[in-house]
Amino acid sequence: MDVFIGIDVACAKGKYLPLVICTQENGRLIPFPLASYPIKPPRGLGNARTLDDKVNQAFAENVASYIETVCDAFYLSPIRIGIDSPLLPRDNHLDRRFAEQALDRASISCYTTPSADDFKVIKAKGIAHLEAGKPIQNLPHAHQIFMLLGFALNERLSKVAECIEVYPHATVKQLGVADIHKSKGNQAELQLSAMSHYTGWPKTDDDWSQADSMCLGPMHDRVDAYSAAWVASLPEQERICFGDPEKGDAIWIPKVEPFNSPAIKLPTKPKPTTKKKQSVSNAGHQRSCPACHQHEFKRWPFGWDAHAAHRCTGLTEVEPEARKKEFKRRFMSS
Numbered sequence: 001m002d003v004f005i006g007i008d009v010a011c012a013k014g015k016y017l018p019l020v021i022c023t024q025e026n027g028r029l030i031p032f033p034l035a036s037y038p039i040k041p042p043r044g045l046g047n048a049r050t051l052d053d054k055v056n057q058a059f060a061e062n063v064a065s066y067i068e069t070v071c072d073a074f075y076l077s078p079i080r081i082g083i084d085s086p087l088l089p090r091d092n093h094l095d096r097r098f099a100e101q102a103l104d105r106a107s108i109s110c111y112t113t114p115s116a117d118d119f120k121v122i123k124a125k126g127i128a129h130l131e132a133g134k135p136i137q138n139l140p141h142a143h144q145i146f147m148l149l150g151f152a153l154n155e156r157l158s159k160v161a162e163c164i165e166v167y168p169h170a171t172v173k174q175l176g177v178a179d180i181h182k183s184k185g186n187q188a189e190l191q192l193s194a195m196s197h198y199t200g201w202p203k204t205d206d207d208w209s210q211a212d213s214m215c216l217g218p219m220h221d222r223v224d225a226y227s228a229a230w231v232a233s234l235p236e237q238e239r240i241c242f243g244d245p246e247k248g249d250a251i252w253i254p255k256v257e258p259f260n261s262p263a264i265k266l267p268t269k270p271k272p273t274t275k276k277k278q279s280v281s282n283a284g285h286q287r288s289c290p291a292c293h294q295h296e297f298k299r300w301p302f303g304w305d306a307h308a309a310h311r312c313t314g315l316t317e318v319e320p321e322a323r324k325k326e327f328k329r330r331f332m333s334s
Contacts, residue, residue: 001023001076001077002023002076003023003079004079004081004082004230005019005022005067005078005080005161005232006081006224006228006230006231006232007082007083007084007228008168008217008225009085009146009149009153010044010217011045011046011047011050011146012046013043013044014046015043015044015217016040016041016042016043016044016215016216017041017043017044017063018216018217018224018225019063019067019215020032020214021070021071021078022229022233024233027200028203029199029200031201031214031215031229032074033210033213033214034070034213034215034216035212035215037070041066041216042062046136047139047146048126050146050149051148053148056149057152059149060149060155061156063153063156064156064160067160079232079233080161080162080163080233081157081160081162081163081232082163082228082231082232082252083150083153083154083164083165083166084166085146085151085154085165086113086147087154087163088151088154088249089113089114089116089118090115090118091115091249092115092117096316097113098244098249098250099242099244099249100112100113102242102251103167103170108167109169109292110313111143111144111147112317112318113147119148122145123148126145143313164231164232164250166231166232166252166253167242167253168224168227169182170242170251171227171230171253171254172194174253174256174258175191175194175258176258179293181296182220182223188218188219188223189211189219189223191223192211192223195223195227195230198230198254231252231254237255239252239253240252240254240255289312289314290330291313291315292312292315294314295307295311295312305324308326308328309321309323309324310323312327
């Protein structure tokens with residue numbers, strides 16, 4: 001049986017790698033209930049250890065072993081793997097990858113992929129940071145270190161099946177359901193429901209009851225992994241390319257029309273979401289980040305500098321101080 005695989009690359013310490021394996025049945029893209037299987041994907045080792053190429057290679061080998069074990073047990077044949085991470089470093093002669101330039105033109109924010117030369121510096125800085133006994137949570141370039149794992153996964157998994165780079169955020173932008181961050185409320189379920197109009201799954205309440213089982217991790221990670229598998233399942237003519245495939249620099253999303261209908265079907269009994277109580281006095285100060293639109297400031301502009309320095313995906317600069325200057329120049333001059 002042919003299957004398509006989606007991976008939401010994550011290296012957070014102790015976190016199972018979100019990985020979905022799907023098959024096509026009667027025009028529906030149905031995931032296997034991997035979360036209930038006795039064997040599990042490897043757990044992330046954290047950003048500090050991800051600085052080590054040998055650690056990443058060993059992790060990628062464990063992922064390949066996991067995929068091969070599952071596929072052998074159920075007589076599955078992997079056809080294509082969608083990976084939510086750059087597959088290669090940026091060309092040393094480019095300021096931004098061709099794919100990232102195309103995303104910029106489409107007003108879709110993304111992290112800048114460092115070049116191979118840049119990563120030598122990043123790894124050296126990270127190692128020096130750790131050797132100096134500084135906090136791991138302040139590790140420089142924390143938002144780009146995961147890409148090193150993506151490179152290792154691509155190198156190893158390309159021997160299992162064709163690997164393509166996907167970007168779930170760009171996919172939900174294409175679907176028209178990216179206005180709210182995926183981790184907020186039931187946004188992940190809304191995104192999955194929008195996908196279901198094209199993938200055929202989940203449709204019924206029974207389908208929705210299986211959504212928790214497609215892989216391990218929070219719902220938004222599972223949805224990202226399913227999104228990656230969806231793009232992997234599509235032939236090239238049914239995908240949109242950002243970048244230049246001939247140069248090995250391409251990000252793929254589904255070639256679909258935005259889903260704008262309000263009639264999105266959610267499960268009959270969706271999981272309750274826990275919402276933090278917010279004081280009335282703060283309500284007038286709440287504002288989403290004007291750069292990435294993925295972070296909500298509880299009392300704007302407090303906290304803008306930490307967000308800009310380390311977490312904002314809508315900036316092009318790499319160094320924390322340069323990122324803060326860019327944010328201030330673009331959004332705080334008025």
